[in-house]
Amino acid sequence: MSGYLSAAEALPTAPRRVLIAGVTGSGKTTFARRLASAWDLHHVEIDALFHGPDWTPRPEFLHDVEAFAAEDRWVTEWQYTSKGTDRFLPPRAQLVVWLDYPYRVVRSRLLRRTLGRSILRTEMYNGNVERPIWRLLATRDPDENILAWQTKTLGHWDERMPEYAERFPHLTIVRLRHPREAEAWLARASTGSAS
Template sequence: MLSADDPLPFRPERVLIAGITGSGKTTLASRIDKVWGLRHVEIDALFHGRNWTPRPEFLDDVRAFAAEERWVTEWQYTSKGTDAILAPRAQLVLWLDYPYPLVRRRLVGRTLKRRVFRTRLWNGNREPNLLQALTIRGEENILVWQKNTRDKWAQRMPAIQADFPHLTIVRLRHPRETEAWLRLPRS
């Protein structure tokens, strides 16, 4: 596993970005899309259909873009079967392993903004209004989901390294490290 100080030994063409909800996966994927010229496929847009229903063609769409030569996406929906599709094709994993208080603040801010301004998201969906957000219980509440999955990637990374030895994994522990790593020269 590489750190923020380690340059990449190759120029990746297929990149997964791992991290808990609110860590900045989509933001980083968009930046990499522009800087490295990779196509960013936002995996949430493939998963969520109208009225937040899962799209039946989700895994077929994931297979189609994973078969392409150049892409970057968020590593999500692992319980839906994306690991078996994305990990074998990816070359690089950027693991955003940021401090929990930081990602918690980010998620609270993003959630408030989206709900107050009724931001249109994937396939016309909008997050529930703020009052609804405060009354949602269980894992349907994004803040509860984040808390319950906060250690997911730390627990999974040893198995990922063992199961997919071809993957180069870069562990980035703070946004400052990510910024420094992005400035490193590339092959």
């Protein structure tokens, strides 16, 4: 679709509510944090709202999503669409930044992140840590293996973004095809020249 803005194009307005889209491993959370800092937005890490202790889904997840979506200024990762977040997030968002990177980039990022977190037993949210490496090697179940999940969902945004653009015509969508484009766009955003 030709309606997406590129890294070099100016935004039509100064957005206050932003969704960061992209496959697992594209760096949505890091990008969202950086954009929140640049634009003084409240960053809500949606994984932390979804996962309770022991990776158990939190029953209040959608209530929490609805509550922050009603706020005036926020940025979050566009995830859990199958869990109902589309009822609240795209209708309220003004901007989508789509991190549409090549497979080799997202795969290498996910491998580094997963291995690092697993080896260091890094706590992420609500007491959860990355599953041990042996569990990744023992299964190809996408619900148990983040690498298999990435493979399963690689084409999600290519398939769905045109539909989202049609369903939510108020959204401005910026498509960034490489981390270099993302860095250039963030640099402009940080100086206030992205809008």
